[in-house]
Amino acid sequence: MESGTAESTQATEGTNGAGAPATDSLEVLNPATGGLIATLPVDSPEVVAATVARVRANQAEWEAIGIEGRYHWLGQLRDWLLDNQERVLDTMQLETGKVRADASTEPAYLVDLINFYGTRASKFLGEESIRPHSPLLASKKLRVQYRPHPVVGIISPWNFPLILALGDAIPALQAGAAVVIKPSEFTPLGLAEVVEAWKREIGAPDVLDCVQGVGETGGALVDAVDFIQFTGSDRTGRKVMARAAETLTPVSLELGGKDPMIVLAGADLDRAANAAAWGGMMNSGQICMSVERIYVEEPAYDEFVAKLTAAVGKLSQGADDARNPKDVGAMTSPNQIAIVEDHVDDALAAGAKALTGGKRVEGPGDYFEPTVLVDVDHSMKVMREETFGPVVGVMKARDSEEALRFANDSRYGLSGSVFGAKERAESVARRVECGAVNVNDVLVNYLASDVPMGGWKESGIGYRHGAPGIRKYCRTESVVITRFGAKREPAWYPYTKARRGLVGRVARAFNARDLKRRFGLRA
Ligand code: NAD
Numbered sequence: 001m002e003s004g005t006a007e008s009t010q011a012t013e014g015t016n017g018a019g020a021p022a023t024d025s026l027e028v029l030n031p032a033t034g035g036l037i038a039t040l041p042v043d044s045p046e047v048v049a050a051t052v053a054r055v056r057a058n059q060a061e062w063e064a065i066g067i068e069g070r071y072h073w074l075g076q077l078r079d080w081l082l083d084n085q086e087r088v089l090d091t092m093q094l095e096t097g098k099v100r101a102d103a104s105t106e107p108a109y110l111v112d113l114i115n116f117y118g119t120r121a122s123k124f125l126g127e128e129s130i131r132p133h134s135p136l137l138a139s140k141k142l143r144v145q146y147r148p149h150p151v152v153g154i155i156s157p158w159n160f161p162l163i164l165a166l167g168d169a170i171p172a173l174q175a176g177a178a179v180v181i182k183p184s185e186f187t188p189l190g191l192a193e194v195v196e197a198w199k200r201e202i203g204a205p206d207v208l209d210c211v212q213g214v215g216e217t218g219g220a221l222v223d224a225v226d227f228i229q230f231t232g233s234d235r236t237g238r239k240v241m242a243r244a245a246e247t248l249t250p251v252s253l254e255l256g257g258k259d260p261m262i263v264l265a266g267a268d269l270d271r272a273a274n275a276a277a278w279g280g281m282m283n284s285g286q287i288c289m290s291v292e293r294i295y296v297e298e299p300a301y302d303e304f305v306a307k308l309t310a311a312v313g314k315l316s317q318g319a320d321d322a323r324n325p326k327d328v329g330a331m332t333s334p335n336q337i338a339i340v341e342d343h344v345d346d347a348l349a350a351g352a353k354a355l356t357g358g359k360r361v362e363g364p365g366d367y368f369e370p371t372v373l374v375d376v377d378h379s380m381k382v383m384r385e386e387t388f389g390p391v392v393g394v395m396k397a398r399d400s401e402e403a404l405r406f407a408n409d410s411r412y413g414l415s416g417s418v419f420g421a422k423e424r425a426e427s428v429a430r431r432v433e434c435g436a437v438n439v440n441d442v443l444v445n446y447l448a449s450d451v452p453m454g455g456w457k458e459s460g461i462g463y464r465h466g467a468p469g470i471r472k473y474c475r476t477e478s479v480v481i482t483r484f485g486a487k488r489e490p491a492w493y494p495y496t497k498a499r500r501g502l503v504g505r506v507a508r509a510f511n512a513r514d515l516k517r518r519f520g521l522r523a
Contacts, residue, residue, distance in 0.1 A: 295397045
């Protein structure tokens, strides 16, 4: 999509507080300053359909070059990302307000993922040979092959503009699909730069593109593609699924979270507190898997809270540069800081205490202070709804059973973590109701691309990573091959007297597990 790429953006000076895009153009703001970085034309539904049609026309050839051929091109993308990451990070930092350390996780994850799927796709997607379960099928060869959905549409959010767009495009492309991405309207620039490089600098086959816009563009993409990978809020996820139902388009939804952390008595409290500080504040808490709620067994509570408050209280915040690195950046979406403020104010009004932080930072840019709340309970928004900001609420639990009850008392079930002595922590972790749980660590499951992760409950449908993370972009085709056969199978026409009831008699003979039934008698 020429109109949606960074090359076609108009860099514009000055500030403009309006976050809402005009109908025919997007204004991309710098959350660290509020300044306008660029305006982009919005892609109409017709442009979306034409883009999908164009990559669709190239998909068959892309599929035909095979797993190694596709890994060759994705390997070129890996090399380009390694060689150009500073340039991409500059763009992404501008549009997200992230600190550099947080931004740099994005290319790091992607280059690893390219190699992960590039070297394992044959194992995950290779043709399977299955032994027939029944002697009646002895003359058949059974094979299963994985054929890609021709065009995969990816709709992504603003919190990790590359990981949550390209991180899904990589397995889809490796599987042989063509891909069209609609990035968030808040953060379209870094992704557009990479897509442009795929097309022009790398010169890869024309099977990857992006379209720009808000919900209307996303809806048009749902209409045009064969599979939708959506990452975003559960509110939008429901709309996407309803729209996809109209064309019976399969979806995979990676939605919100309200991830719990359980700290058991006997845990290494320094490690637990440092993990909670990083897991709660990294990327300004704008991670679907951020630690948002913490339940601490009574004997460990006071010491843990003191250590956590000290760790969070020390964090530096602001726009960083190489000489002056900071820990916590801006809130990327202007809408989100209002939600964070609302949750914290709601908790404080109902009797919670902020041991550190607790308010929006005055001055330019959208910053919210890293915040530790205590005296919270499950009647408060901050313990029930996704806050998606640099805020954690800490509650005391009588014992591990109560901690588990609190942890599982949520409509979300994305991921979680348990800190404690090894065996006990592991047995508690196995009972947390979520798609991925970490023992004595946080967020790390996202790097373990070997194992699937996906949300339970209202956190989503489908999986990323592992075999399911690439197979979902494929349709399975079972091939049943006759190795030998007579001119006519016994079950075929004509239905003679002898053949009448033959199928039933044979099924009885093979499936009855006692002699009497095998011969048609009741046991
Ligand atoms: P969002 O739901 O507002 O938007 C996500 C994307 O959907 C954007 O590109 C948006 O333009 C598009 N969109 C909006 N309306 C649409 C419609 N009607 N049809 C099609 N597309 C539409 O989410 P957000 O605010 O960008 O991101 C934050 C949310 O994403 C949080 O809830 C967070 O938990 C979630 N998230 C989940 C994961 C995960 O892997 N589970 C990862 C990151 C973020």
